[in-house]
Amino acid sequence: MANKTANQTLFKHRGATGPALLLSRLILSLSMLSGVVSNAVLADDHSRCEMDDRSRKVCLYTPAQRIATLSPGATELTYAAGAGDQVVAVVSYSDYPPEAKDVVSVGSHTRIDLEALVGLAPDLVIGWVTGNPAEQLETLEALGMPVFYIEPRNFEGVASAIERLARLAGTESAGQAVADNFRLRMAELAAQYRDREPVRTFYQVWDEPLMSVNDAHLIGQVIEICGGVNVFGEQARLVPRIDDEAVLAANPEAIVAGGMGEENRHWLTHWEQYSNLTAVADDNLFFVPPSLIQRPTPRLMEGSQILCEKLDIARQRRERD
Amino acid sequence: MLVRLGFPLGLLLLAALASLIIALGIGSAQLSPGQVWQVVLGHLGDIGQDEGNALARTMVLELRLPRALSAFAVGGLLAVAGALMQVLLRNPLADPYVLGLSGGASIGALAAMLGGLGGLAISGSAFGGALVSTLLVFGLVHGSGSWTPSRLLLTGVVVAAGWGAVITLMLALSPAERLPGMLYWLMGDLSYARAPWSPLLLLLATCVIVMPLGRSLNVLARGPQQAAALGVAVRPLEWCIYIVASLLTAAAVTTAGSIGFVGLVVPHMLRLLLGNDQRLILPACALAGGTLLMLADTLARTMIAPEQLPVGVITALLGVPTFLFLLYRSR
Numbered sequence: 001m002a003n004k005t006a007n008q009t010l011f012k013h014r015g016a017t018g019p020a021l022l023l024s025r026l027i028l029s030l031s032m033l034s035g036v037v038s039n040a041v042l043a044d045d046h047s048r049c050e051m052d053d054r055s056r057k058v059c060l061y062t063p064a065q066r067i068a069t070l071s072p073g074a075t076e077l078t079y080a081a082g083a084g085d086q087v088v089a090v091v092s093y094s095d096y097p098p099e100a101k102d103v104v105s106v107g108s109h110t111r112i113d114l115e116a117l118v119g120l121a122p123d124l125v126i127g128w129v130t131g132n133p134a135e136q137l138e139t140l141e142a143l144g145m146p147v148f149y150i151e152p153r154n155f156e157g158v159a160s161a162i163e164r165l166a167r168l169a170g171t172e173s174a175g176q177a178v179a180d181n182f183r184l185r186m187a188e189l190a191a192q193y194r195d196r197e198p199v200r201t202f203y204q205v206w207d208e209p210l211m212s213v214n215d216a217h218l219i220g221q222v223i224e225i226c227g228g229v230n231v232f233g234e235q236a237r238l239v240p241r242i243d244d245e246a247v248l249a250a251n252p253e254a255i256v257a258g259g260m261g262e263e264n265r266h267w268l269t270h271w272e273q274y275s276n277l278t279a280v281a282d283d284n285l286f287f288v289p290p291s292l293i294q295r296p297t298p299r300l301m302e303g304s305q306i307l308c309e310k311l312d313i314a315r316q317r318r319e320r321d
Numbered sequence: 322m323l324v325r326l327g328f329p330l331g332l333l334l335l336a337a338l339a340s341l342i343i344a345l346g347i348g349s350a351q352l353s354p355g356q357v358w359q360v361v362l363g364h365l366g367d368i369g370q371d372e373g374n375a376l377a378r379t380m381v382l383e384l385r386l387p388r389a390l391s392a393f394a395v396g397g398l399l400a401v402a403g404a405l406m407q408v409l410l411r412n413p414l415a416d417p418y419v420l421g422l423s424g425g426a427s428i429g430a431l432a433a434m435l436g437g438l439g440g441l442a443i444s445g446s447a448f449g450g451a452l453v454s455t456l457l458v459f460g461l462v463h464g465s466g467s468w469t470p471s472r473l474l475l476t477g478v479v480v481a482a483g484w485g486a487v488i489t490l491m492l493a494l495s496p497a498e499r500l501p502g503m504l505y506w507l508m509g510d511l512s513y514a515r516a517p518w519s520p521l522l523l524l525l526a527t528c529v530i531v532m533p534l535g536r537s538l539n540v541l542a543r544g545p546q547q548a549a550a551l552g553v554a555v556r557p558l559e560w561c562i563y564i565v566a567s568l569l570t571a572a573a574v575t576t577a578g579s580i581g582f583v584g585l586v587v588p589h590m591l592r593l594l595l596g597n598d599q600r601l602i603l604p605a606c607a608l609a610g611g612t613l614l615m616l617a618d619t620l621a622r623t624m625i626a627p628e629q630l631p632v633g634v635i636t637a638l639l640g641v642p643t644f645l646f647l648l649y650r651s652r
Contacts, residue, residue, distance in 0.1 A: 113626055113627035113629055115350040139515055
C-alpha cells in the first residue's frame with residue numbers, strides 16, 4: 001500500500017507491479033527475465049502517522065519535504081500549517097497566500113497533469129476527497145506516493161487539518177499555534193453572536209444558476225454562529241439550486257452574497273427590484289468577499305467576523321425602526 | 322489477395338507503431354528521446370535500470386504507456402463499431418455516437434458512478450445502457466414490419482437526443498463538486514484510463530471474430546434482399562452486428578467517456594482510400610482509429626500542459642472539418 005511506503009524510498013523500492021508493466025512486458029519483452037524489483041518489506045516503525053479525511057492512516061518515516069497540494073484550499077491550509085516552504089506543486093487558482101502563486105502548477109484540481117506532478121517527485125500529496133478525480137489519486141498511490149485526503153466540513157475540521165498537516169510536515173509548533181488561534185477565534189465569535197436575536201438570512205453562493213447553502217455547509221455553520229437563521233438551511237442538498245420565487249417566499253431579513261470578484265456587488269443590486277423583500281426594505285444587502293468565507297481555511301475567521309458584524313447591523317436597523 | 326490486404330494493413334500498423342512512439346516520447350515532463358529509448362531498451366534487455374532512470378521509467382511505462390494503449394484500444398473499438406453500423410444501416414451517417422449507443426452507455430455508466438459503484442459495475446451498467454438503447458431503436462423500427470435504414474437512423478438520432486436530455490437532467494441533479502469530473506468524462510477523457518487490458522483484448526477478439534464474417538458483411542452492404550438471395554442469414558447477422566457494436570461502444574465509453582467522430586470519420590476515410598471490402602476495412606479501422614485517438618490524446622495532454630484538455634474535444638475538432646470536407650467532395 002502506498003501509505004506504507006516510506007517517503008524517502010519513493011522510487012527505490014517501488015515494486016514493478018501493475019497491469020501496465022505486465023502488458024508492456026508482453027509487448028516489448030522477448031525474455032521473461034525482466035527485472036522485478038521486489039517490494040522491500042518495510043519495517044512498521046513510522047514516526048508520524050495521521051488519519052486523513054477518508055479515515056485512512058497515512059504514515060511517513062520523516063517529515064514531508066516535497067508537498068504537492070491538489071486544491072487551492074489544501075494549498076492554503078498547508079501554508080497555514082507552516083509548511084509553505086515545503087510545497088513544490090499546486091493547482092490552478094492557488095492564489096493564497098500570494099507566495100503560492102509562484103509555485104509550479106500541475107493543472108487544475110479536476111484534471112491533474114500526472115506527468116508534471118510525478119516529475120516533481122513529491123513525498124506527500126494532499127488530495128481533495130470530492131474535488132480531485134479518484135482514479136488519478138489512485139494512480140499516484142499505485143506509484144508509491146502517499147496521498148493524504150482532506151476536506152474540512154466544519155470549524156474543527158479546519159483546525160484539525162492544519163494540525164495533521166503540520167505533523168506530517170514536521171512544523172508542529174507553527175501549525176499548532178494557527179490551529180489553536182482559529183479554534184479560539186471561532187469560539188469567541190460564537191460566544192459573542194450565537195445567542196443574539198435571530199436574523200433570517202439568505203446566503204447567495206452563485207447567481208446563475210441561483211444557489212444557496214444548507215445548514216450542513218460550512219457557510220451555513222458560519223451563519224449559525226453569527227446568530228443567523230439560514231432560510232434554506234433545511235434543504236436536502238449541500239448547495240441547493242433555487243429561484244427568485246423561493247427567495248421571495250422565504251422573505252429573508254438579510255441577503256448576503258459573494259460575487260465573481262472580490263469587489264463585485266452586482267449580485268446584490270439584482271434584489272433591489274423586489275421592494276417587498278424585508279431585506280431590501282431594511283437595506284440589509286451585504287457583501288462578504290467570497291475568498292474569506294467560501295474556503296475552509298483560517299481566513300474563515302475574517303469572513304465570519306464580517307458576516308457576524310453584518311447580521312448585527314441588520315439587528316440594529318430593526319431596533320431603529 | 323494477401324498482398325492487397327497486407328500492404329495497407331502493414332502501412333497502418335507502421336503508423337500505429339510510429340504514433341505509439343510519439344505518444345511515449347512526448348509529455349509534459351521533458352524526457353529526451355535517449356531516456357525514453359533507454360527505458361524501452363532497459364525493459365527489453367533488463368539493462369540500464371539504475372536509479373537515475375527510475376523516474377523516466379515511471380513516466381514512460383506507468384503513465385504514458387497505459388494511457389496510450391487505452392487510447393489505441395478505444396479509438397479502434399469506436400472505429401470498428403462505426404464501420405459495422407455503417408454496413409448495417411447502409412448509411413454513411415451511422416455511428417455509435419449519432420445512433421444513441423454512446424448516450425445509452427453514458428447513462429448506464431453515469432448512473433453507476435452516481436450510485437457510488439465502481440469498476441466492473443460501471444462497465445456492466447454501460448453495456449446494459451448501450452444494449453437498452455440498441456433494443457429500443459431496433460425494437461421500434463422492427464415493430465412495424467418492414468424497415469428502412471433511414472427510418473432506423475432517424476429513430477436512432479431521436480433516441481440519442483432523448484439520452485442527451487437524460488444526461489443533462491442527471492448533471493443538473495448531481496452535487497456541484499462532481500460536475501467538472503462528470504462533464505470532462507462526457508467530453509471524452511483518457512486521464513482515468515489505467516487498465517488498457519480489457520479493451521485491447523476485446524478489440525483483438527472482435528477483429529478475429531468479425532474477419533470470417535467479412536464476406537457476409539460485404540454482401541449485406543449491398544442490401545438485405547441480395548444478401549438473403551445469396552444465402553446469408555440476414556436477420557441473425559444484423560442482430561449480431563448490433564450487439565457487437567453495443568459491446569464495443571460500452572467498452573469504449575467505460576474506458577474514456579463518450580468520444581465522438583472517431584466512429585464516423587475513420588471508416589469514411591478508409592473507404593475512400595481502400596474501397597469497401599469489409600475484410601480489409603474492419604482491421605484497418607481498428608488500426609487507424611487507434612492511431613488517431615492515440616495522437617489526439619497526446620495532443621490533449623500536452624497542448625496547454627499542465628492544463629489537460631479532454632480528448633473528445635480534439636477528436637471533434639479534427640473530425641468535424643474532415644467530415645465536412647468529405648461531404649463537400651462527395652457531391
